[in-house]
Amino acid sequence: MREIGAEEVTKTVARLFQEACYSLPDDVLIALKRAREIEESPVGREVLDRILENADMAGRGEVPLCQDTGDAVVFLELGQDVHIVGGDLYSAINEGVRLAYTEAYLRKSMVYQPFSARVNTGDNTPAIIHADIVPGDRLKIFAVPKGGGCENPSLLGMLLPASGRQGVIDFVVDTVDVAGPDSCPPIIIGVGIGGTVEKTMLLAKRSLLRRVGEPNPDSEVAELEREILQRVNNLGIGPMGYGGRATALAVHIEVFPCHIASLPVAVNLQCHSARHKEATL
Amino acid sequence: MPKKVTLPLDDETIRDLRVGDSVLLSGIVYVARDVAHKRMVEAMDSGRDLPFAIRGQTIYFTGPTPARPGRVIGSAGPTTSGRMDAYSPRLIAKGLKGMIGKGARSPVVKDAMKEHKAVYFAAIGGAGALLSRSIKKAKVVAYEDLGAEAIRQLEVEDFPVTVVNDIYGGDLYQEGKAKYRRG
Incomplete structure (x- = not known):
């Protein structure tokens, strides 16, 4: 059994969502640049230029890429030999989401009572969590802010x-x-x-x-x-x-x-x- | 070259705008999205005044991220306009002249734009950081309890948009797609 502290999970989740909302991953940037090269429409090329410029500006860490910083989708690959200590795993993840969205100037987009009052939960929790149990003693966390x-x-x-x-x-x-x-x-x-x-x-x-x-x-x-x-x-x-x-x-x-x-x-x-x-x- | 347009829009300016035009908007726009629209239409239904004088004005469909200290606003790109289709015709009939968002509008909205001489602009979705540079002032003017969804008044300068629906019935999404469709 390998022990992982709940606090470490929280810190990691907070960091991942903050980074995700400000900086576009390399694979996406490469794909956008390739699209820019082959786009036939001049207006389309102009749009792709602005999207790349936006990524560059957001990457400086002041303003998020998009105002829709999403609901917080989390995929976990949890090694079966991992023991989470110092708290429960899902609470630790939600605490990380709360920290990221309240401290990194991200928009809170989750509402309670979806078919009626639609009251904002205030901190973008709860996260949407999907967990797979896998062999090993590691915990892999994917943070995916998903726009509406x-x-x-x-x-x-x-x-x-x-x-x-x-x-x-x-x-x-x-x-x-x-x-x-x-x-x-x-x-x-x-x-x-x-x-x-x-x-x-x-x-x-x-x-x-x-x-x-x-x-x-x-x-x-x-x-x-x-x-x-x-x-x-x-x-x-x-x-x-x-x-x-x-x-x-x-x-x-x-x-x-x-x-x-x-x-x-x-x-x-x-x-x-x-x-x-x-x-x- | 983009056309420079000063807000609020007047009929002469609107007559000049055509599908596909690149436009730089300067002046006042009001920010409202789903719940704010619902409340405005409810106010009209119960005979109350709207929270701002809507005649001639432009509404920007967005819900910005919180502003960092020292910044005017956070990320502020357009949200999907179709969700406002149920409410926009009522506001257009009341004098709304411009809308900024992204995505297609319903035939009912397009008919209302033709009838009452209003235009629909698109800004680039997912470019909220870049677009925030063109926003010079921002203040909440109504429905503060809605947070990111409150009605804000923005002062914009050279805010880049594209005309999607003009008063002549044109639609950039349909025309652009037809031009590049294959097979």
């Missing part, structure tokens, strides 16, 4: 098995098409295929943790990623929807076996402000 604009047009489809590969492609492309400019393109398209209703949505969200544009190791899945990306970038939506080629930077697909009667497909859209940071304790 690209979360809203995300969609789950319980397709019929007869829909097959083409059905999956059409569902993903249609979801992006309907979202249009609202999801702040160029986007990253997270896709889950298989599992159950909740499993497939988690696969889609989790795929957004992958480095942008890194293909799925399975060649059949990687081929599907390439085909969907091409279809999406032929839609013409372009940067911020003003028209152009760069509607998406990447398609990330994760696959899981499913029931003989089902073909679940989940699409989780990620805006160009694709903020994610990780640390291993």
